[in-house]
Amino acid sequence: MNSFTYTRADSVEHAVDERVAETGARFIAGGTNLLDLMKETVEKPSRLIDITRLPMTSITETIEGGLRLGALVTNADTAYNKRVQERYPLLSQAILAGASPQLRNMATNGGNLMQRTRCYYFYDAATPCNKRQPGSGCSAIEGFNRIHAILGTHLFDQEGRALEPQCIATHPSDMCVALAALEAVVQVTGKYGERTIPFAEFHRLPGNTPHIDNALEPDELITAIDLPPNGFADNHMYLKLRDRASYAFALVSVAAGLELDGDTITNARIALGGVAHKPWRKPEAEALLVGKPTTQESFQAAADALLAGAQGYGANTFKIELAKRAIVRALGQAAKLEPTE
Amino acid sequence: MSQVIGKPINRVDGRDKVTGKAKYAAEFQVPGLAYGYVVSGTIAKGKITRIDTSEALSLDGVLQVFTHENRPRLAWFDISYKDQDAPPGSPFRPLQDATIKYSGQPIALVVAETFEVARYAASLIRVEYKEEPHETSLEANLHRARPQKHGVADLLKPPPPKPKGDFNTVYEESPVKMYGRYSHAAEHHNPMELFASTVVYEKGGKKPKLTIYDKTQGVTNSILYVSQVFDIPFKNIRVLSPYMGGGFGSGLRPQYQLFMAVMASLELKRSVRVTLTRQQMFTFGHRPATVQNVAISASADGAMNALYHDARGETSRFEDYTEIVTNWGGMLYPPENVTQDYKLVPLDVYTPLDMRAPGGVTGISALEIAVDELAYELGMDPLELRLKNYTDLDHNSQKPFSSKELRACFQQGAERFGWSKRQFEPRSMRKGHNLIGWGMATGIWEANQMPARAEAALLVNGKLWVSSATADIGTGTYTIMTQIAADALGVPMEDVLFKLGDSDFPVAPISGGSWTAATVGMAVHSACEAVGKSLLELAKKLAGSPFKGAKWEDIEFADRQLRLKREPTTAVSLQTLVDLNGGKAVRETSTGLPNALKQKDYARATHSAAFVEVMVDEDLGTVKVTRAVSAIAAGRILNPKTARSQILGGMVWGISKALHEESILDHNVGRFMNHNLAEYHVSVNADIHDLDVIFVEENDTIVNPLGIKGVGEIGIVAMPAAVANAIFHATGKRVRDLPITLDRLI
Amino acid sequence: MYYIISRRTIPSLFVPFAKIIEQPQAHLVLEVHLLWTVMTLSAEAPPKATHTPSLPPTHTVTLTVNGTETQLQLAPWTSLLDALREYMDLTGTKKGCDHGQCGACTVLVDGKRINACLTLAIMQEGKQITTIEGIAQTCTDAPDGLHPIQKAFIDYDAFQCGYCTPGQICSAVGLLNEGKAKTTADIRELMSGNICRCGAYTNIVQAIEEVINQQTV
Known part of the structure; x- marks a missing residue:
């Protein structure tokens, strides 16, 4: 861990000012990922701005009829919040599928969005990694990539010719997969004031700049996450597949939400975790379900469409088929055709 | 006579473990302790061509950075580095030379006034390598x-x-x-406790005195290694490991943090602790x-x-x-x-x-x-x-x-x-x-079953002290040895104090291979029997002793008494017997040996x-x-x-x-x-x-x-x-x- | 000789050359090194120092641990875990991974279980921190100076080496405080943030169930 200074912010403005004043400064709240990475010397902030005392610690109603999750509300408090459990059970389920009770008690909603990949090579400064050190190479593509991405890794030049990918890391969050499915909106404040970022645009694909994880400007601070009114509370499922029963990152996860009229699907959302640099959605695949009956065939068609263009890199190729099966299962469970265990 | 052997008795060390009082190798505080942090190599095979420690050394609070370039001269021959579990070959010597034999090899030790400074300084060390082709695939x-x-x-x-x-x-x-x-x-193996050694340095005569708290499955193995590699007589070294946070075999050989901590302590003439990181737990066996x-x-x-x-x-x-x-x-x-x-x-x-x-x-x-x-x-x-x-x-x-x-x-x-x-x-x-x-x-x-030694002493207060330089790596050695001793001399378990994990105690082998219960159990049993035999001799000296003609086979121990088997009412309390010993404990050391003839x-x-x-x-x-x-x-x-x-x-x-x-x-x-x-x-x-x-x-x-x-x-x-x-x-x-x-x- | 040359590694091939010519003995060894510069790859060339390293400033940090306020002079880089173990001699809280991956460092902060390794001591000012050394005090009924969870751990042999045990116990107390565990399966899931390498899980679950049953009787 490098040497750094510490500032306790007493207002959002103060926090942003401190960040603007020092390029190497970082915000810290739960610290569960940042300190982890600092101990690995992957992150080396010159200053930590402690934002834990800022007034972003509540869950409130939005005028649209949704909920606003304060950025500093812990993952545990969010998951166990009564309104979240009743109106957004998919989100609650996803949060509780992640990490451990201890970590969920520490990690904040804003911090969850800022989690960095669990790629072995990113974490180990002994190996080349374009995300950690741009231009150094990607060790995962020809290395051990069982936990890596199968979607969104392609890179094309201006003439549309395929280039070698720069990074096949995945985003590790469970919560974000549910937020993607729910089409949450991220509220941020920076030196030029406030703005909103639709969830689909918050995280990004690696492209030529895999060291950049998301659309946040360096001076911007996440203040809240807004959930739209529709929480798919009646028909939802968060299905997580991993290498042990708990306390492990997803190999593949599915956040599924359906609206039904009898057994006809009227609206569908599917987001995937563990398969790409961001929670993966494909509105065309969701549209395929609308107007269709809740059958295996409908679900399979959506799964195939979602995974269209997926590419394996050897050890992770199994994820393509696994993801399809997981989607079919999760949709079946969301439609209550199947028990949820 | 079996009173407690075979009974589902709670661990005697349970209270220490559930209250956090049980202390493990990295938890012994000493004044003036310096902290070592290991720098791990990043290539699988080759040579270090340059190692620049200047930036690390310039940091306030850094005491020294040890590398292959400045390490002290140590034992020359492989035999000195062979521990009790060393397989045939040439044991790995930390910081021996510029050669890299495997990825993650320790290549430097930073010693500083605090853990955090040492950790930071370690990140400032610049290393260049000349890589050679490596082969790590078994299949290939x-x-x-x-x-x-x-x-x-x-x-x-x-x-x-x-x-x-x-x-x-x-x-x-x-x-x-x-x-x-x-x-x-x-x-x-990934035992929960990180490998650590705390070396307490004291000035001795010609050679310093070292008290070492080590994470090991055998204090005897550690003392042997330290003595040979650093040329310090046994009497100047004491290795302790009262608790070990899981072994599963990982502590059967002295790991490199022990070498590092002892080396730094001797060179700096200070007490030093070296704890490995979880990542470094993947850099040895x-x-x-x-x-x-x-x-x-x-x-x-x-x-x-x-x-x-x-x-x-x-x-x-x-x-x-x-x-x-x-x-x-x-x-x-x-x-x-x-x-x-x-x-x-x-x-x-x-x-x-x-x-x-x-x-x-x-x-x-x-x-x-x-x-x-x-x-x-x-x-x-x-x-x-x-x-x-x-x-x-x-x-x-x-x-x-x-x-x-x-x-x-x-x-x-x-x-x-x-x-x-x-x-x-x-x-x-x-x-x-x-x-x-x-x-x-x-x-x-x-x-x-291996050979092992144990000491038993019936103290003047009637309590039974038993010791052996074995380990309890979570297996329950403390508890079962207490049971064996209690039954051997017919005393309740609360009268027995069994101690282990100290190289000053009678020698025992590394604790592995499922042999500790039999090995140390037989040594403890044998030492207690030797005390029993001495007690019988004391009993014979009682005025008008009813035990005068009694043979070992004729007596038994129960209820804190020595008594005749055929006539249990003919009994004398152990306290009475130890009182006859001129104010001294009745103390015996004995060896438990496998009966090769029978086996x-x-x-x-x-x-x-x-x-x-x-x-x-x-x-x-x-x-x-x-x-x-x-x-x-x-x-x-x-x-x-x-x-x-x-x-x-x-x-x-x-x-x-x-x-x-x-x-x-x-x-x-x-x-x-x-x-x-x-x-x-x-x-x-x-x-x-x-x-x-x-x-x-x-x-x-x-x-x-x-x-x-x-x-x-x-x-x-x-x-x-x-x-x-x-x-x-x-x-x-x-x-x-x-x-x-x-x-x-x- | 071993070398990998692929598109991804080409940029790093040029770095070692630049470094070598900075060395004083460069002329003597230049040829050898040149050969290696072309033929070998150092995974990540060490970047040149750009500044003189310095220590972070320290702060007076007041921690309230097991009901007692203590003032420490700490740099911000000291984790709560290291503050407890190295600066306060409260070594009951264990370091098993230092990365939030094992749970050995679990303590309670304002009654909630957290991993002490992943928070800075300075960030915990003003909070009530409870460690294994103070866990019995949090309970009105602690016969023999033990929290019921501690006692149940002994009775059910819910540990072997004992190293994960303080974290398991603090975690179990946190679980009781949360009140979310209704079934055995819930206990298993909600105790999964505490790895026990000795494999005492079934006994840990039984010990916790025993205490939950006592509480509901």
Whole structure:
């Protein structure tokens, strides 16, 4: 861990000012990922701005009829919040599928969005990694990539010719997969004031700049996450597949939400975790379900469409088929055709 | 007379452990302590061409940075670096020279006033390397397999016996046969406690005095190593390890933090602590990956007639680590035509290291899946096949077992599990998407006893002090030795203070191989008996003593008294006797020795039968071990509570090995990449469901007079194969590579 | 000789050359090194220092641990875990991974269980921190000076080596405080943030169930 200074912010403005004043400064709240990475010397902030005392610690109603999750509300408090459990059970389920009770008690909603990949090579400064050190190479593509991405890794030049990918890391969050499915909106404040970022645009694909994880400007601070009114509370499922029963990152996860009229699907959302640099959605695949009956065939068609263009890199190729099966299962469970265990 | 042996008594160290008072190697505070932080190398093979420590040294609070360029001169010959568990070869010497032998090799030690400064300074060290080609893949280097080099290690780990009969012909001509190729990944022990050594420095005469708190499975091993490498007499060193946060074999050799901490302490003339990081816990010994071939044939009635088992295990370039992988078939089954073969493939990795049931769980995982395969070739119930081929003889040595209640394990385990309700056909049980399967396997492990010494002293206050330089790595040594001592002299357990983990105590071997209970138990028993005999002599000196003509056989100890067996009312209290000793404790040191004469005509082993139920999601490949029963025949169980915990732990390890554990070596970089507890998966609480343990009765007076066989290893041995066989029964898929992760099932 | 040349590694091939010519003995060894510069790849060339390293400033940090306020002079880089173990001699809280991956460092902060390794001591000012050394005090009924969870751990032999045990116990107390565990399966899931390498899980679950049953009687 490098040497750094510490500032306790007493207002959002103060926090942003401190960040603007020092390029190497970082915000810290739960610290569960940042300190982890600092101990690995992957992150080396010159200053930590402690934002834990800022007034972003509540869950409130939005005028649209949704909920606003304060950025500093812990993952545990969010998951166990009564309104979240009743109106957004998919989100609650996803949060509780992640990490451990201890970590969920520490990690904040804003911090969850800022989690960095669990790629072995990113974490180990002994190996080349374009995300950690741009231009150094990607060790995962020809290395051990069982936990890596199968979607969104392609890179094309201006003439549309395929280039070698720069990074096949995945985003590790469970919560974000549910937020993607729910089409949450991220509220941020920076030196030029406030703005909103639709969830689909918050995280990004690696492209030529895999060291950049998301659309946040360096001076911007996440203040809240807004959930739209529709929480798919009646028909939802968060299905997580991993290498042990708990306390492990997803190999593949599915956040599924359906609206039904009898057994006809009227609206569908599917987001995937563990398969790409961001929670993966494909509105065309969701549209395929609308107007269709809740059958295996409908679900399979959506799964195939979602995974269209997926590419394996050897050890992770199994994820393509696994993801399809997981989607079919999760949709079946969301439609209550199947028990949820 | 047995009062407490065999009773499910709570751990005597339980209170210290649940209150946080139990102190481990990194937890002894000393004034002026300096902190060491190890810098790990990043390449697998080559040379350090430049190591720049200037920036680190310029930092306030940094005391020194040790590298191969400035380390002190140390012992010259390999022999000085050989510890009690050193395999044949040339032991790794930290900071020896610029040569890099494996990825993660320690290349520098930063010592600073605080842990944080040392850690920061370590990140400021710049290293340049000249890389050389490395080879870390066992699969890619199988053609280089060669027989092991021989050394003292052969005594405990004999190479496979010579082939007998004619495997090839009989196998070819047999009506029923199977063949399988099996593999498993390397694994790391990952005890919860990080390896650490706290070295307390004091000025001595010519040489300083060192008190060392070390994470080790044998303080004797550590003192030997430190004394030889740093040329300090034993009397100037004391090594302590009162508590050890898990060993599983990782503490059988002195690890490099001990070297680093002692070196820094001697050079800086200060007390120094070096603690490894979890990442660095992947930079010394591991369970070696192996590739194995097993072929078995049988006559149509299921009688095995030929068995072939070979294994190729990885080792380092500098030492030949071996384990017994392929000898077990000859110990468990009776075919007349047997070929067992074991070879090593040296790679650019650190020397592998014994890990819980080393070789045993490795070889038996393959063998017992193979036996299940044979059962399916025969169309015969897997348990019936094992009973058909049951033998009371070790066919490798042609000696009978000193005791073998495996048949009772089969019977009681099967009954508890409900095996008789099993349908033979795979995929015969289902619940929704989940396929349910039942599998079983046999386990075997050696019952060894080593020589050890212990001291017992009946103190002037009537309390019994007993000590031996052994370890309690979580196994319950403190508790069972207290029980043995209490019964030997007829005192309640609260009168006994058993101490261990101190090199000032009478010598004991490293604690491993499931031999501690028998080894130290016999030493403790023997020392207490010696005290008893002295007490009898004192009793004879009583005025008008009724014990004058009494022989040792005529007396017994009970209720804090020495008394006549035939007339228990003729008794004298131990307090009275010790009072006769001129104000001194009655103190005896004694050696517990295995009775080689008695043992030589017998094979000695523990046995187990494991029965496992799994639920496998047919589409998603997830596996849940819903219940498991282990029936264990392990001689006399000193404490069913702590012994049961040992077996439960072994079962958890077996499930973890079968389903999760895998140290991922990236051969491009020659490095274990999942070197942390988030990505190296061990079972967590949610992975473990109903586990049941049965101890079958087994009386054995040949292994040792107390009938102890040891339970540290036997719990894991049968489990991985039982899990794999249950998965086959559930799914019809035969997976021969461990761990069985979901991608191997979809 | 061993070398990998792929598109991804080409940029790093040029770095070692630049470094070598900065060395004083460069002329003597230049040829050898040149050869290696072309033929070998150092995984990540060490970047040149751009500044003189310095220590972070320290702060007076007031921690309230087991009901007692203590003032420490700490740099911000000291984790709560290291503050407890190295600066306050409260070594009951264990370091098993230092990365939130094992749970050995679990303590309670304002009654909630957290991983002490992943928070800075300075960030915990003003909070009530409870460690294994003070866990019995949090309970009105602690016969023999033990919290019921501690006692149940002894009775059910819910540990072997004892190293994960303080974290398991603090975690179990946190679980009781949360009140979310209704079934055995819940306990297993909600205790999964505490790895026990000795494999005492079934006994840990039984010990916790015992205490839950006592509380509901």
